[in-house]
Amino acid sequence: MFENILPLYGLSSDKTTVKLFGDGLINHTWKVSTDTQNYILQKVNNDVFKTPTDIDENISLIKEYLNIKYPNYLFVSPVNTLSGESLLDTDFGYYRLFPFVEGSTSHNSLTNKSEAYEAAKQFGKFSKILAEFDAEQLNITIPNFHNLKLRFEQFVEACKNASADRLELAKESIEFINENKSIVDTYCKIVENKEIPLRVIHHDTKINNVLFDEKNNGLCVIDLDTVMPGYFISDVGDMMRTYLAVASEEETDLSKISIRKEFFQAIYDGYMEEMKDVLSETEKQYFTYAGKFIIYMQAIRFLADYLQNDTYYGAKYEGHNLNRAKNQIALLKEYKKMEGEL
Template sequence: MLNQILPLYGILPVKSNIQLFGDGLINHTWKVTTENAGYILQKVNQAVFKKPQDIDQNISRLKAFLNRKHPEYLFISPITDTTGKSLIETSEGYFRLFPFVEDSHSLNVLSKKEEAYEAARQFGRFSMLLNEFDVDQLYITLPDFHNLTLRYAQFKNAVLHASPERKKRSKELISFIEDNYSIVKTFDQITANHEIPLRVIHHDTKINNVLFDRYDKGICVIDLDTVMPGYFISDVGDMMRTYLSAANEEETDFSKINIRTDFFKAIYDGYMQEMGSVLTETEKGYFIYSGKFLIYMQAIRFLADYLENDVYYGSKYEGHNFMRAENQITLLKRYQEAEPLLRSLIS
């Protein structure tokens, strides 16, 4: 397969070192090292991204805008092949090749608040530089990805059709989700009243989507497949969900789930360093809400999947998605408990 693709870029496989690369769960990724340069080759997961051409068009349009308005920004986009294409279609699927940024690295685990600051600043900078970009030019690569109204409706449907055994086991979690429906109502209010603007949003702000230099300073954001129109609460909320606790969503010892308030302040400082002059006053008022929004939505998705017999996320052991849902609900409870302190930190 790769022996047919790499020559389209003028790369000879027999003279290259090719290895599987990274911990990504969506696309298949390889690092290709030649005598003169390094590259990242990806196969697009069409089970997730139904229209790879839309992703390619989005990245191309963003690149053209940034090259014109902010040529100093390192925007890592696909390399064109010998025919000028940046997305290659084969019988095996869609592929694209990226330059490998030398002396860079990504993180899988946050250990310092300074890393949270740098990551938040990079995601903020990305949206800030694209503040004048017309979001209507972007395709929706994952329809309703962060549509909380829809996710809640799907959850209620899952409850309605769940087996008696799974429904009984989930009784307390279902009650918690329903008792916190105000989070959905706030989202409905935001969208129905057009309270905050659509922006160019990354939508997947986990820490390994940021490149750092050798001094652990942020360079740029990567993995742009989910970039599309959205609300800033998606990017900030995903950072809250994945940066604040030292325990991730797979942790089964819930006593380890906590809110690192210094990491929260780092997220706020880093993001606002870039977006502070761009966000409206209304948006700023929803900064803390963004954490509740994303954590609650992920809890809903895990619990709905459990009630539907693990058809979406799959399950590595019995009750895996039940555990994930309980994990996220615990995180949301800790976040709600810390909310007064969080407000004081940014007041």
Template structure:
């Protein structure tokens, strides 16, 4: 099967080694090594992305823009097939793409130092800044309502009414806390409906493994562009805060390990604002920490919804898996709330100093 796909790129399976690659959970990925070059081959998850061709069209439009206006930026774009000239192959109702492997590059699965957090935040900020004049309306929504907090809260209310009655009773304390934080939903609705947050080209999946680094740990570019869509800065900044601030992942059940590392927040803010401050409104800068509250809260809601609905979306490796994930994210949110003023003061002071400087 893979040989048939590779042949459309002029790669003969007799000269290629195809090896499983990476730790991503959404798309299936292989590294392809032929006599002269290395590639990354991916099968796009059709269960997550209902129209994978839209992803290819988005990436093609972004590639054309970078070629025209920022040719020096390292944009890893799919290889075009010899048969159709498209950046993808459709085979048995699945969509595949081939990307060049960037020599002397690496990725990380965890954020172990503030410097890594800084480099990643800088890269995501640079990506959005360079695309500031790109027409966001020309991009497809590859996952509609992906970060729509209003929708997620409505889904929570529905799960509370129609979900597993026993799980609802057992989750009462968690439900009460999430409902008590409904002000985050109201704030999100106000800032977006009144256009106090600007619609920009946004990555939407800013985990550390979606940044390509050189061998010295310096950021090169962002990768995995499947979720690049019109969006708000709170999605990218919030996801970095959600996944970089604590040394414990969302799978950690020992709540004492869920802490906020101040220096990692300072690194995120410094890296992102170093690129984006002049592009952001005063309201956006004032709500930089809100981004973390928004994303962590939304993920807690999503985990709890799945628990109440018998684990139909994320699945569960053990009984109560998604409940524990939800508690994990609520704990992280509570830790962030304790630091909110400290972090907001840092952002405001940093922005003032950069403006004066």
């Protein structure tokens, strides 16, 4: 396979080394090394991203804009083939090649609040420099990705169709989701009343989607497949869900679930350093809500999948997605307890 792809970029397959790279769960990724340069080769998962050309068009549009408006911004975009293609449609799937950012590192988990600050600053900077870009030019790469109204409707449908056994085991979690439907109502109010504008949003602000330099300063954001029109609460909320929690979403000992308050401050400081003059006063009022929005939505998604016999996420053991849902519900409870202070 590599011997068919690499020559299209002018790379000799017998003069390069190719090794699996990173811990990404969606796309397959390899590091390609030559005597003079390193690259990242990715196979796009077109089970998740149904139309990879939409991603490629989005990246091309943003690249063109940034080349004119912010030519010094480090935007990691695909290398063109010898024939000028930035995305390869092959018999083996869709592929693209990126330059490897030398001297950069990424983290799979946060070890201190300065990393949270640097990451939030980079995601804020990304949206800031694209604040005047017409977000509606972009393709929707995953339809309804953060549509909480739809996710709740899917949850209600899952409850109707679930087996009696699973409904009984999930009873407490289902009750909690229904008791907190006001989070959905707030989302509907935001969207239907057009209270906050559509922006260019990353939508996947995990810490491993930020590159850091040798001094652990943020360099740029990567993994742009979910970049599309959205609301700032998606990026801020995803940072809160994944940065604030001491334990991972796989933790089953709920006594270990807690909120790192100082990390909330770091997210706020880093993001607002870039976005304070971009966000409207109305948007700023929903900053803390963003955390509830994403944590609640992820709890719904895990719970609905459990009720639907684990058809989306799959399960590594019996009750896996129910445990994940309980984990996110515990996180949301802790977040709500601290909400006034935050």
